[in-house]
Amino acid sequence: MKQGFRQSMAWLHTWSGLVVGWVLFAVFVTGTATYYRAEISRWMQPELHRQAAIGPEALAHAADLAVAHLEAHAGEARSWFIGLPTPERPLVELFWRTRPGTAPDHVLLDPRTGAPAAMRATKGGDLLYRFHFELHLPPLWGRWIVGICAMVMLVALVSGIVTHRRIFSDFFTLRRDKAAQRGWLDAHNVSGVLALPFHLMITYTGVVTLAIMYMPWGVTAAYKGDQFAYFAETGQITKARPAAGQPGTLAPVGPMVARALATIPEPLERLVVSNPRDANSTVVAVFEEPHGLSHEHPQVAFAGTSGTIVEVLSGGLRPAAKTFTTMVGLHEAHFAGPALRVLFFLCGLMGCAMVGSGLVLWTVARLPKAGTATGFGWRLVHTLNIGTIAGLPGGIAAYLIANRLLPADLAGRSEREVQAFFGVWILVAAAGAAANAWLAPRQAWRGALAAVAGLFAAAVLADLVLARALWDDPAWFLGFDAVLLAVAAGFALISRKVDRFRAPGRARREAAAAVGTPRMERA
Template structure:
């Protein structure tokens, strides 16, 4: 401990932040990208780019089309699913699972897509994990067991919470410095960038860290649950979140109502409420049923109603009830963390706040390295810790954006028939990241940062061009036909390219900047020799 509370808090803030910042950057970076998981999924399957959302589409007709496709393609399946198109996923998705083979818990899962405007089945899309990979990466990491990864992420998140709270304690002029940023002043500017990015989105940082821990609270703190329920943890979950258990199949064959009658039965129950999806269980059995899920509204409580109907008689078997306050609180916290309730505008603000978090983490680590480097210069002493931090900084803060860009390139450049292509897309992400890390072992100067940022800008800037070459629909075309999800993706890539280009430009060495200014001035004065 240090000699004063303030110094102890400063020490705590520095070390809990520094020790976990690289893992936290990965978690923040992947989590921020995952706010656009559905959009990334769509972009990474160019076979589905022709599909467009129509707010006035007849949902009854769409469900009928889904049912027809399922009846043709999977009459003997165990379960069917139909998901109606949304603005973010402008596709009618139908899916089914085969009966589980012996020794298996679940049968194989298959899905197909229908263009909701034309009603035509879309060709089989390429295999890709899309945005789902980034979503999983942000708490399950990769190449390791899920359980280990979640413990690592939870440990780092706890450290982050401590770093944020101690940061608030040590930052005395939190309101006075609210709008302050003094550019071009070395470590002072890094401190300003760190403080500004922390304070401007402070409620978001606190919320995202705390709710992140809440999502896995029973894994991190199971003792209360264990004491009360012992090995019967399932009993707790049944009491806490009562879920309607679909009755088991009786084995007695029965015919499902014809599609029109079934739709009428569903309509009489749900009325005009917007349907999100339907799940059919125990097909061709006397206990056959359908669960109708209503689309959640844009509110913090994401517990949308559902109805359970018999597909043989059309009668209502069960429906959702009001859940407990604790259940609703936890549900709201998870919704706040995932941004599931957010409309397009708020989603964009979530992205902005997430990027601010990335800047906060990166600027903190770089500031630490800059300060130590200045101390070393004074003492003329070499510090191996500084070399390691500089290496990790370059590998993580410059490497991850490059890795993400390479993931998108791999999606379009790997042949569609490539064996295990969805995993190879992910391997490309990690290979490119490893290459930057390798470079960071040998070169870590300002010029390397600048060149890597320029490369990142180039990679993101060329992505819309790659899309135009590998998809039937390009940026202008998408804007014209109001396919804003795809157009938005391309525009976002261009914005990222501009951001990295500006960062690279600011990283130009002072000598070069000075030389450019002198040349410009002499040209303007007409004194060029």
């Protein structure tokens, strides 16, 4: 690297981007989809019918039913998480973990009867949301891998910016009429530069959401590693109330819900019950974030056995803590109304395009000359590119299709949907790898992308045929299906473009005059 600063940064950009590109692509795709996590969950449970408003009495009643269910089924658990019904999602959602290290138990209840809700079991949008930062691995592994990739992405962004001589004119440059490599370079530049503030913001704030896990040493030094004490002192969570070790009886939570609602004007989101059978049990009512950028949930903590308020958290964060919660809020975009959410979604798509075009650019720039065999490295990158860029969207489409095709009462139904997601992803990747043997790279791309388009169209068809009778709001479901069709059309369009692309006469002649036609041009 005995070169100038710009050359060393170009090298760093190419190789750091390649090494983590596939993980980043998956993180960008699932993160972009997560802007519509609630909508994906709603589409995947068409039996759920929305309600008008849910009054304070109905909320208190639902909370009492939830606690009754938990006392019967989760008495040994150290914490209970009770998601309360909203008009969009009129369900009581319970989580509890009996032993650390085991998967949490999860159940959905009808908020009026307390009986298990009669609807198909699915992970809904939560699968993509969790994949976005855990990659469906054990949480610790997944979060570290995603965090490392995000840091490499930051390095790739900074080195990419340095590499650019003409960042302003890149806004307006897309030379599709030149050689293929030039077109891909411009596509990478346009998608990278146009949404650059978003890319920088989303990457840095993404790392910040798990900052204390990745960089715990400040808390180690100043709090002897007690993260609960740190978070409580910043004003983000209520103070921990350690278990007394004496048995105690939880007071009715209905009145606590009523008092919490009288204290904070925001919608109530969930209850967290700690040490429910201890004399020092705690019930924390967590509200939705007030209007604004900051990810800051107002909270009211009750002493569980008496029902008296022990702490109220509502705003008043100091500047650094406010900066932290604002960064997390920017990342999650819960503040965004419909129009702004579309913009975030489009910026996320630009991120997918930036990572994807960067990966393709690496292979196009290193296309072997005609008549020479491709090296192992080139084939590996090309195979992983198809497997990720076509495979993951194909898996998402299969996840949606499985949701419509699997019988509603199938045992282990939600796991089957996840298997369909990974199964089709692996299938597309394997088909792409096998196609290397007898297809030109361009044909492999065309086939894989067309297959993904077909899968998304099939998801719409499955919805129309199998679930139309269940829709509570046909216009909403048709709108969701229209978006799926648009995604299918996008993949079909790219597939066609890959197929039809011909380098313009001049570039073709020059290439021919030099060393014969590269393989990608010939196909």
